Amino acid sequence: MHHNSTLVRARIERFIEERVRPALYRDTVALEVRAWEVPDEPVPFTDAVGQDFEAFSTGQTWGKPWGTTWFHVTGTVPAAWADLIDDGFDGRVELVVDLGFLSGQPGFQAEGLVFNPDGRILKAIEPFNHYVPLTAGPGETIDLFIEAASNPDVGSDWNYRPTPVGDQATAGTEPIYRLRRIDVGLLDRAVWELDRDLWTLTGLVDELSPALPRHAEILRALENVVDGMDPDHISATAAQGRALLATVLAQPAYASAHRVIAVGHAHIDSAWLWPLRETIRKCARTFSNVLDLMDQDPDFVFACSSAQQYAWMKEHYPDVFERIRVRALEGRFVPVGGMWVESDTNMPGGEALARQLLAGKTFFMREFGIEPLEVWLPDSFGYTGALPQIVTAAGSRYFLTQKTSWNETNLMPHHTFSWEGIDGSRVFTHFPPVDTYNSVLSGAELARAERQYSEKGSSNLSLVPFGYGNGGGGPTREMLAAAGRLQSLEGSPTVELASPLAFFEEAESDYPNPPVWSGELYLEFHRGTYTSQAKTKAGNRRSEHLLREAELWAATAAVRAGAGYPHERLAEAWQTVLLLQFHDILPGSSIAWVHQQAEASYAALAGELEALIADAIGALNDPSDAGEPVGFNASPFAVSGVPPLAAGPVVSGGSVTADATDGGFVLRNGVISVTIDARGLITSLLSEVTGREAVPAGQPGNLLQLFRDTPTQWDAWDLDDHYQRSGTDLVDVESVELVESAGDRAAVRVVRRFGTSTIEQVLSLQGNASAVDIVSTVDWHERQKLLKLAFPLDVHADRAASEIQFGHIHRPTHSNTSWDAARFETCAHRWVHVGEPGFGVTVANDSTYGHDITRKADPNGGTFTLVRQSLLRAPVFPDPTADQGRHVLRTSVKIGEDILDAADEGYRLNLPLRIVEGAAAVEPLVVSSTPSIVIESVKLAEDRSGDLVVRLYEARGARASGRVIVDAGVDRIVETDLLERELADPPALAAVDGATAELRLRPFQIVTLRVALA
């Protein structure tokens, strides 16, 4: 037999494109269109409907960037279509709209939402989803409104060039779309079904080995369709065409075919290349599509994460929310994940990550009576080793992501496995081998899932999230048609529609002893996200600590002084912080608009939280008792003589001396001495107690280094290893002067200029402190540069400890393996610590996350350790003005062997004493007897019962036992999960004696105590 499959395949493709697709609508008729452009920000339907609409015609341009145009669409369904339908033609009347869609991705461009004249939402209009089903029959009138959003395509082919469109102020005002059609159409259902048959089979045949008989059989059947149908009468011969495919479509799947559970999904980024307000509309559009599809297909299940997105619907689109509620109760619109948003997990603090789950799950349980048991983070940029315990402590059991498939260097070995966190908690985890969260259920995607699934032989089941995502859109009827055809089709994985929970339960029982991955799921990509948009990061860090203070003092005031606890205001403040931890906001990868708004939100939040703190301190203060200034210490460690979580007189630290030497200065306080040379560099950091020097000879610290930062792609996201091949030491100095030298503090100011930027650093030493403090004020005007602050340390260490949520993680300082080498930039919270037995150094920060910690050959023999903080970047995409302006960044370097020295330092730098004039001392409400049992949160219970909730963790990475004592009348103390639900079998609470809880903690264990007050 002669073979010509390539030609046959091309002929089939042309037949589909030129004959079948144009015949999808038996007839279309243009409708009358009038338009009203909203002058400013979007308005609700009720405001739009009464406006003065002007005549508008197809071909006209519309829509400035980020604008909104309402189209009023009227007309009549052609009466002549009645004859066709009477003759048995299987058709459906639809609105067909092309807003002038771009060829690129859905969700990154124009979209519309269609309303009835009474304001009821019907469905959205999107790229690749142009229709709305109509109930009007032949001869009946059509009257609809379309709210069309002229969102610009910020990504624009992903060339990463700077673009002005991400900021409303610079986006321009010229229209960017041209209306192509607003028609009423009669869908030819037979042609549509034929088109779906062809799409599924061409997708499958392209993945099959040409050596298989199945390949030839499908190809032959497809060719028979082209031969058997009349190209000039597609509608009339569509049924014939379908009959020719019936046999190949009826062949069942191989017995060993991979099994796919397909979950309808729309990964809607809560902000990214569009502002937050647009996400609210994106959710309304996508969910309307989903609700419409649910009306058409009873098997369709849709999973949606992010309580925030549901909360937006409840507030802005209550009708959509009520329709969601109905489908949620049916188990079809499935709340998944249980977090407030799909947050970043590298940077949020421990308490914040706990609150993501607390706030998210509480919302779903309150609104729907549903507790999601999965954590669903398909797209976040790497996953902290603290997450398994946080997931477990929140009562959840499963974890899903696919982002690790983006790794540049190493392939993760498992797709279904048990993920073990730093404390030993394990969570059943799945990485969909389809490697996308936006599947369209194509043959290529399903074949990829089967081909890549690494657990084959032990497990044969994977999950495929399908639906247009990122900017929304969601599943389409075409995807559901594919799922139907793929239930059992020879050569393809089988496809079944179900919920994520159904998948996880089956996958777990199917694979009871999966392999284990221990530690963080580091993403070998997007390493710049620990540093980009430093003001957003500083806002997050400050807000987390202000929230800690506000809750601590408000709870203390409630118990001690009977003050009202501001439940509502704290919940709102938390929701703002949780939202801004979304995986494109806190990582700094959004447009300028988003980051400007984030900075404004953080500023407003600081005002609000300061007011709450002032109220609480005011309630605690007895004016008759007023004496000396007191310090309010929210740290779990004593600060300047003030006990943890208490307020009291500040103890002076003792004197500090400053001596000039060789153009520089030596600062001494009897604990350490710091030598700052004429270049403003630290040439010595000496323990005056032990005589041990922390700075290697000839390798000064406080060294600012400027690197070229031109990533190969994904500018705001990526820091590429090639940055290391450039680099300038900023040693030129404008001035080094002693600015403070009296009493218990001495300070040296160092000023440098470089490029178009300036840096002023104040290096200071306080009495009795074992740390030197460095405040860097940077007026930053560089572009595509990375600024690091380097501290070579005379420590021989093969690993470094970095603080993460509720503990720390050790990472190697070498690059022995490709896995080690790929971790050339890592995330740490408040501190990193390197040590040898008997000696250690902490480098702490107040808003920096990016670090690199490496070993260097010491010319004098051996190695020293180089710790560098990544202070600032200046990526030019998607925000061309990212990071420009003034930044204040605090750093400290402290000598101390124990990891608790580091923990103490991290809190000190982030929770400075709050000095209040004339206040009374306040005894701590809660005391931990053991330094390594660290109190992370003190608050009142979410259920507003007045119970006290205390969250603590073991911070050293060792077993600990101790007591937690509540200084109040106590009725009962129980151990709970993160959702404040009592645990029947308390893992850490060994005994309770009145107001004292006896605890036994495993390394890094998180414990939540709930205290009913007498």
Ligand SMILES: [Zn+2]
């Ligand atoms: Zn995303």
